Amino acid sequence: MKKIVMSLAVSLGAIAFTSPNAFASIGTVASAKGKSALDYVDLFIGTEGAGTQYGGVQPNTCVPFGSFHLVPMTRTNRIGRLSYNAADEQLDGFILTRQPTIWMGDWGEVRVFVKPSKISEIKAAPYRTDVKTADGSAYSLTATAHAAWIKGLSPEIVATFPECGVNTNRMDAKYGYPLKNFGGWWYADKSVPGELKIGLSLISADQAKANLEKEIGKLSFNDVVAAAKAEWEKMFSRVQIDAPDDVKKIFYTGLYRTLLFPRKIDEFGRYYSAFDDKIHEGEMYTCFSLWDTYRAEHPLLTLIAPEHVDGMMQSLINMQREGGWLPKWPNPSYTGIMCGAPAEVVLAEAYVKGFRGFNLQQAYAAVKRNATRPQHIDTVCDWKDRGMFGRTPETRGGLHSYMTRGYVACDITRESVSRTQDFGMADRAAAILADAVGRHEEAEMFRARSFNYRNNWCEKEGRFLPRKANGFFVPRSQLAKPYRDYCEQSPETATWTVPYDTDGLAKLLGGKQEAVRKLDEYFDTLFWLPERGNKSIHGNQPSHHTSYLYNRFGAPEKTQRRVRDIMTKSYSTNRKGFDGNEDCGQMSAWYILSALGFYPVDTMCGEYEIGSPMVRYAKLEIGAPFKSATLEIKVKNYAPDRWRVKRVSFNGRELKEFRIRHSDMIGGGVLEFEMDDGEEPQKFVVVEPAKELPVVADVDVVVVGATVPGVAIAGRVKEAGLSAFVVSSRPYLGEDLAGKLRLDVGPLDYKGNICELLRQLTLTAGNPAVPFGGISPFAVKTVFDNYLLGRDIPFLTWTYACDVVRDVNGAVAGIVIVNRNGRQV
Structure with missing residues (x-):
C-alpha cells in the first residue's frame, strides 16, 4: 500500500485562549506550536x-x-x-x-x-x-x-x-x-x-x-x-494568520498555489517571446489564466506580491506589441481559449490600485486596439473555443456584431451572452485607461458601451438570453445543454455576471429587494448540486462573486452566511480538494481573501466587500511599490461556527456599508470584526435609493434611433401637431448613412417625409444641401440637423435608451436614457 507523508499533515488541535476576545500573537503561536506557516x-x-x-x-x-x-x-x-x-x-x-x-x-x-x-x-x-x-x-x-x-x-x-x-x-x-x-x-x-x-x-x-x-x-x-x-x-512571512488547523492548512496550501503563476520566464535580463519568435530585453511573465484569475488571484497579488504586478502588466502589453493582440490565455503564445477580454480588466485594476511601473500609453493603445478592431474573419467566424490557428479569438471574437448592434448576435458567434457581458466589463476597463491618458471623449464612448449588456436582457423572461442578428431573443425553453451561448455557464448563473454594474443589474431585476429574493432562490435551488455529491457551482469561476452580491443589494448578513457555507463545504483538506479545478490559483485566492474577511466584486472599483472571516487574527505586510505598512485583522467574539458579523470597523471607523477601500488597506491599520454570538440575527433593511430621475423632456413621442426613417417619423409627428424627441446612440444624426463613403439610397419612390428627406441628399445640380457631384458624411449630418432644428424638434446624440418608465398601471410612460458619461436621465 502506498504511503503518503506530508511535511505538515499532523493536526495539533485548536489554540487555546484565556479569553474569547483575546487577539493571539502570531509569533507566539508559531513558536508554541513549533510549526511555521510553510x-x-x-x-x-x-x-x-x-x-x-x-x-x-x-x-x-x-x-x-x-x-x-x-x-x-x-x-x-x-x-x-x-x-x-x-x-x-x-x-x-x-x-x-x-x-x-x-x-x-x-x-x-x-x-x-x-x-x-x-x-x-x-x-x-x-x-x-x-x-x-x-x-x-x-x-x-x-x-x-x-x-x-x-x-x-x-x-x-x-x-x-x-x-x-x-x-x-x-x-x-x-x-x-x-x-x-x-x-x-x-x-x-x-x-x-x-x-x-x-x-x-x-x-x-x-x-x-x-x-x-x-x-x-x-x-x-x-x-x-x-x-x-x-x-x-x-x-x-507577508501573510500570517491564527486560525484552527484545518483552516490554516487550506489557507497556506492555497497561498502556495497562488504564488505559482504567472510564470516568470525571463533569463537574467532577456526573454524569448512566443508572440514574435524573437529574443527581447526585459522581463516576461506568462501562463496567465486571465478569464479565471482576474476575479481574485490578481487582486490578491496586488496585496501580497505587489512588486511583481508592474512586470506582469508590462508583460501583457509586450505580448500585444509582439503578437498583435492582448492575450486571454498565453501558454506561452496564443491558445484561443475562453472568451471576453480579461487582460483589459487586470490592466485597469492595476492602474486603479496605484501601480505606475508599466507603460500606461502602451497599455491604452493595446486595449483600444482590442476594443475597436475586429479580426478580418469576425463576421463569418463563430469563434469556437480552441479554434485552429487563424481562427483563435484572442481579440474580442464577435466584436463586429457588438459594435454594430450593441450585443453579440447568437446566430453568428458562440457564447454570445457571455461575450456581451464580458465586453461590457472590458469597455469599463477601456474607459478607465482612456481617462488615465487624457482621452476623455474616447473614455465616454467606452463608458456608454459598457452598458450594452442590457441589450441581452429579456424583460419578458427576466433573464439574459441570446439574441439573434435580427433582434429577436431565443426563449429559455429553446436552449439545450451544453449552453452554446454562455461561457461555462447557464442562463441562471449568467443572471449574476455583471459585477461591474450591480446597481444597473438590480434595476433590471426589479429593485434591490427583488434582487435579494431572486438571489436567495438561486442559492437555495440551483447553487448546490445533489447529483454531484452536493458539490457547488462555486467549482467554476463565474460564480465566485455571487455570494457577495447581497452586500451590493443591501443584505450583508446574507453574504456572510453564504460565504461561510462555501468556505466550509466547497473546500477541504482531502485529496480532491475543491469542488472544481484550481485554475492557476483562482480557487485558492477566493478562499484566502474570504477567510481574511473581504473580496472584490468589481475588481476595477478599488474596493472590497466585507464577508465573514474564518481567522481569529491576521497580519499582512504591505511592501513596494507601496510604502511599508502593516494591516492587521482582528476578530472579537471569535468561534469557528460564528459567521454573523455584528460590526466591522477600520482604524476605529465603522464600515456601515460593509465595504473597504484598497487605498486604505495598503496604508496599514486595523480591520476589526465583532462577531455576533447571539441567536437572533441582526436586522438589515434593504433600502432602495430614493432617486428622482431628472426629466429632460415631456413629449408625446420619443424616437430612438436617428436613422432616415426615425428622423422622418419625428417630422411626421410634428406635422400632426404633436411633440417629438429624437435619441441617437451615435455622435451624429443619420446613423444609417453618415458612416458610408458613398451614398446609395436607391430609387426615390418613397412617400411623404422619407422622400422629402432623401431628396435633399440627391446629387443634382443646384441642390443647396450638397455640392454638385458628391456628398460627404458631414453633409449628411448637416441635412439631418437642419431638418430637425428647422421643425423645432429637440434631439440628443451619444445617448442610449437603457430602461422604460411605467405608470401605476404598468403602462409605458417614458424611457430612461443614459449619456456617454453613464449619467441616467
Missing part, C-alpha cells in the same frame, strides 16, 4: 481525481513564480491530464514541466525516466520532494527558477541522459502561431554519480548552461533546498 502546506490537496471533479493540481517543487515545476511523474501528461495523480501507485520518473493547469498543454518539457516501481512513500514541500519506491530506490528533488536537481538516480540513467538538447513540443501549438525558433533547451551536469543537475532555457543550450551555473554552480544540494525554502518563507 509547514501547513499540503501539496497533495487537490491531486486525486479526474476532469473538473477535483483540484486539478500536482505537487510542484519550485520557487515562487518559477519558470518550470519539478514533479514526480506517474502518467504521461497531455491537455486534460497532469503528470501526477495521487490515485496512481507507480512512479515512472520525473518531469521538468511548464504545463500550468490540467486543461492546458505542456511546452518544452524535459522528462527523466526511471525504472517503474510502486511508490512506497512520498514527502513533498514547496522546496523539496522525496520519493521512495518498492525496489529500494530513494529520490530527492529541488529546484531554482531555471534549474533542477535530482538525486538517487541509477548510474545507467545518468549515463544515458543527453548532456544537452532541445524539445520543440508545444501541445497547444495548433491553436497559436507557428514558431520556428521555439525550443525548450536543457543542459545537464552529470559530474556526480546518481545525480542530474539540469539547467533550462527558452533561448539556447548555452543559456541553459549559464542558468545552471548562475543558480546552482558549486552549491550543495542542501544549499539549494535552503535557498528555495528561504524564497517561500519570504513570501509567506
Whole structure:
C-alpha cells in the first residue's frame, strides 16, 4: 500500500485562549506550536481525481513564480491530464514541466525516466520532494527558477541522459502561431554519480548552461533546498494568520498555489517571446489564466506580491506589441481559449490600485486596439473555443456584431451572452485607461458601451438570453445543454455576471429587494448540486462573486452566511480538494481573501466587500511599490461556527456599508470584526435609493434611433401637431448613412417625409444641401440637423435608451436614457 507523508499533515488541535476576545500573537503561536506557516502546506490537496471533479493540481517543487515545476511523474501528461495523480501507485520518473493547469498543454518539457516501481512513500514541500519506491530506490528533488536537481538516480540513467538538447513540443501549438525558433533547451551536469543537475532555457543550450551555473554552480544540494525554502518563507512571512488547523492548512496550501503563476520566464535580463519568435530585453511573465484569475488571484497579488504586478502588466502589453493582440490565455503564445477580454480588466485594476511601473500609453493603445478592431474573419467566424490557428479569438471574437448592434448576435458567434457581458466589463476597463491618458471623449464612448449588456436582457423572461442578428431573443425553453451561448455557464448563473454594474443589474431585476429574493432562490435551488455529491457551482469561476452580491443589494448578513457555507463545504483538506479545478490559483485566492474577511466584486472599483472571516487574527505586510505598512485583522467574539458579523470597523471607523477601500488597506491599520454570538440575527433593511430621475423632456413621442426613417417619423409627428424627441446612440444624426463613403439610397419612390428627406441628399445640380457631384458624411449630418432644428424638434446624440418608465398601471410612460458619461436621465 502506498504511503503518503506530508511535511505538515499532523493536526495539533485548536489554540487555546484565556479569553474569547483575546487577539493571539502570531509569533507566539508559531513558536508554541513549533510549526511555521510553510509547514501547513499540503501539496497533495487537490491531486486525486479526474476532469473538473477535483483540484486539478500536482505537487510542484519550485520557487515562487518559477519558470518550470519539478514533479514526480506517474502518467504521461497531455491537455486534460497532469503528470501526477495521487490515485496512481507507480512512479515512472520525473518531469521538468511548464504545463500550468490540467486543461492546458505542456511546452518544452524535459522528462527523466526511471525504472517503474510502486511508490512506497512520498514527502513533498514547496522546496523539496522525496520519493521512495518498492525496489529500494530513494529520490530527492529541488529546484531554482531555471534549474533542477535530482538525486538517487541509477548510474545507467545518468549515463544515458543527453548532456544537452532541445524539445520543440508545444501541445497547444495548433491553436497559436507557428514558431520556428521555439525550443525548450536543457543542459545537464552529470559530474556526480546518481545525480542530474539540469539547467533550462527558452533561448539556447548555452543559456541553459549559464542558468545552471548562475543558480546552482558549486552549491550543495542542501544549499539549494535552503535557498528555495528561504524564497517561500519570504513570501509567506507577508501573510500570517491564527486560525484552527484545518483552516490554516487550506489557507497556506492555497497561498502556495497562488504564488505559482504567472510564470516568470525571463533569463537574467532577456526573454524569448512566443508572440514574435524573437529574443527581447526585459522581463516576461506568462501562463496567465486571465478569464479565471482576474476575479481574485490578481487582486490578491496586488496585496501580497505587489512588486511583481508592474512586470506582469508590462508583460501583457509586450505580448500585444509582439503578437498583435492582448492575450486571454498565453501558454506561452496564443491558445484561443475562453472568451471576453480579461487582460483589459487586470490592466485597469492595476492602474486603479496605484501601480505606475508599466507603460500606461502602451497599455491604452493595446486595449483600444482590442476594443475597436475586429479580426478580418469576425463576421463569418463563430469563434469556437480552441479554434485552429487563424481562427483563435484572442481579440474580442464577435466584436463586429457588438459594435454594430450593441450585443453579440447568437446566430453568428458562440457564447454570445457571455461575450456581451464580458465586453461590457472590458469597455469599463477601456474607459478607465482612456481617462488615465487624457482621452476623455474616447473614455465616454467606452463608458456608454459598457452598458450594452442590457441589450441581452429579456424583460419578458427576466433573464439574459441570446439574441439573434435580427433582434429577436431565443426563449429559455429553446436552449439545450451544453449552453452554446454562455461561457461555462447557464442562463441562471449568467443572471449574476455583471459585477461591474450591480446597481444597473438590480434595476433590471426589479429593485434591490427583488434582487435579494431572486438571489436567495438561486442559492437555495440551483447553487448546490445533489447529483454531484452536493458539490457547488462555486467549482467554476463565474460564480465566485455571487455570494457577495447581497452586500451590493443591501443584505450583508446574507453574504456572510453564504460565504461561510462555501468556505466550509466547497473546500477541504482531502485529496480532491475543491469542488472544481484550481485554475492557476483562482480557487485558492477566493478562499484566502474570504477567510481574511473581504473580496472584490468589481475588481476595477478599488474596493472590497466585507464577508465573514474564518481567522481569529491576521497580519499582512504591505511592501513596494507601496510604502511599508502593516494591516492587521482582528476578530472579537471569535468561534469557528460564528459567521454573523455584528460590526466591522477600520482604524476605529465603522464600515456601515460593509465595504473597504484598497487605498486604505495598503496604508496599514486595523480591520476589526465583532462577531455576533447571539441567536437572533441582526436586522438589515434593504433600502432602495430614493432617486428622482431628472426629466429632460415631456413629449408625446420619443424616437430612438436617428436613422432616415426615425428622423422622418419625428417630422411626421410634428406635422400632426404633436411633440417629438429624437435619441441617437451615435455622435451624429443619420446613423444609417453618415458612416458610408458613398451614398446609395436607391430609387426615390418613397412617400411623404422619407422622400422629402432623401431628396435633399440627391446629387443634382443646384441642390443647396450638397455640392454638385458628391456628398460627404458631414453633409449628411448637416441635412439631418437642419431638418430637425428647422421643425423645432429637440434631439440628443451619444445617448442610449437603457430602461422604460411605467405608470401605476404598468403602462409605458417614458424611457430612461443614459449619456456617454453613464449619467441616467
